[in-house]
Amino acid sequence: MTLFKHVAAIGLAAAMACGAGMGAAKAQTVDEIKSRGTVNIGMLVDFPPFGIVDLNGQPDGYDADVAKLLAQDMGVELNIVPVTGPNRIPYLQSGQVDLLVASLGISPERAEQVDFSQPYAGIEIFVFGDTSVEVADAADLAGKNIGVARASTQDVAVTAIAPEGTNIQRFDDDASAVQALLSGQVPLIGVSNVVIAQIQATAPDRFDEKFSLRQQVQGIAVRKGSEALLAYVDDFVARHKADGSLNTIHEKWLQAPLPDFIAQSGQ
Structure with a gap:
């Protein structure tokens, strides 16, 4: 699975941007996700090894494994929605996804549009x-x-x-x-x-x-105003840094431990 083999996957993700409208959505809560029984998580599929498409055409990679762990932590089913670099924040803002685990670098400009968890990758x-x-x-x-x-x-x-x-x-x-x-x-x-x-x-x-x-540093993103959901995700990241789960996923996909500047952030 190389960078070059997966670039074509962006076409599938880009096509999905032509669907639902991009109106603003209200803040998301943990209870809403749990009552629905499914969490919709936006993820890049063209940024290996964080996001790829496997041999069966399914999203895979570091971000996919983090998304699976988060859904398991919530006790709900996971629906991964492929997104692109340009449309990932609009997908979140419009309610097409509940969260982004999409290799989204934390920056002041982006923090005006979404709320970020503590870093989960970098x-x-x-x-x-x-x-x-x-x-x-x-x-x-x-x-x-x-x-x-x-x-x-x-x-x-x-x-x-x-x-x-x-x-x-x-x-x-x-x-x-x-x-x-x-x-x-x-x-x-x-x-x-x-x-x-x-x-x-x-x-x-x-x-x-x-x-x-x-x-x-990369954070899990939620819609502005989703304080309870953000607190839940922050706790999720902290717990799974502490218990080694994120490090295990990182070593699986990047053949190296979670970087110190990520492992020690939020402490």
Whole structure:
């Protein structure tokens, strides 16, 4: 299961955005979900290993396992709703999903639209590229080409630190940026440690990490005003950090322990 094999799955998720209207929905409660007997959780299916589609066409990955654990904790059935990066917050706001376990990075801008739990996962963004290219810090980007996924966290991070003379090439998604790196179209990209692991498995010894841009923490999102639901989810995350369940899921999908900056957050 590689990044490249699952990019096509975004088409299925995007098609679902054409369904129900996008009017605002009221705040959600735990009791409403429990009385219904089903929780609808929005999840990306194009961001391995957090979100993928398995061989049977079903959502899978780190976020899927966290969603399953949350539904089990609530004592309800799980309905995973595939979402895309652009439509995941509108799906939540319009009531098409109850929560998002969708690799959603916590940011001040997003916190104006949704309420976030304490972090349940996280990634680190790096400048990454050809081993022959010497780049030790932001100043070394001057005069160089670097690719990023358009409007992504890495796009924002690279744009913020790039000196005059840096040529930032923006691609539609991570897969396109990676293909540009592999083909030699760009010598550097801004990319997460998750995607780096995929690249290193595909093309070992050709590329290396240059320097870290930022750490991004990801939260489970609920609709604004859903205080009781948010408190429940915060407690869920804290309990399953403490009992090791989230670490077990992380090791299963990322072959590494839950990062310290996530494991220790919220304590």
